[in-house]
Amino acid sequence: MLQPKQNIFMALIAQFILIVQSKKWTVTAGEAYRPTFVEKIYVNRGLSKGMNSFHCKRLAMDLNFFEPESEKPCYEKDKIKELAEIWKSLHPNCVWGGDFKNINDTDHFEFNPDVINSKFDNSIDISDWNKKVLANENITKLIDAEKKEV
Ligand SMILES: [Zn+2]
16 A cells, blocks of 8 residues: 555655755755656656656655755755755655666655665664654754754
8 A cells, every 4th residue: 555655755755855944955846746647748758768657656756956045946966965865864765866877867756665775774674764754753853953063
């Protein structure tokens, strides 16, 4: 069943946005849910490779980031990588499109239950992480840490 995973993904996205904003970056929404008929159009136009996009499962969201004081969205991999490292630290199943092998999808943030990201090893207890995410324990710790740094 996808719904419990989608719920965790939403909690993670909410936490991620708050952390990014606490670093004085601005965030705007890109594409989130993508219906199958839209995915078919993307595939026909060469914009998507197959029908396996996590956008179709409601487990991916594109986000536009603006550096502090900037009015232009930033898609530079080196700069977004800093934010992506935060995303990956929130949950072992958090995946960033900037790490994809065949495309550079820096605005793409995904929750993939079949992947353990590079910040974690395979011995991690996912169910324990899911409880922490839904209890919002990490966000308070991370935001408090950010406040101390400022
Ligand atoms: Zn995407």
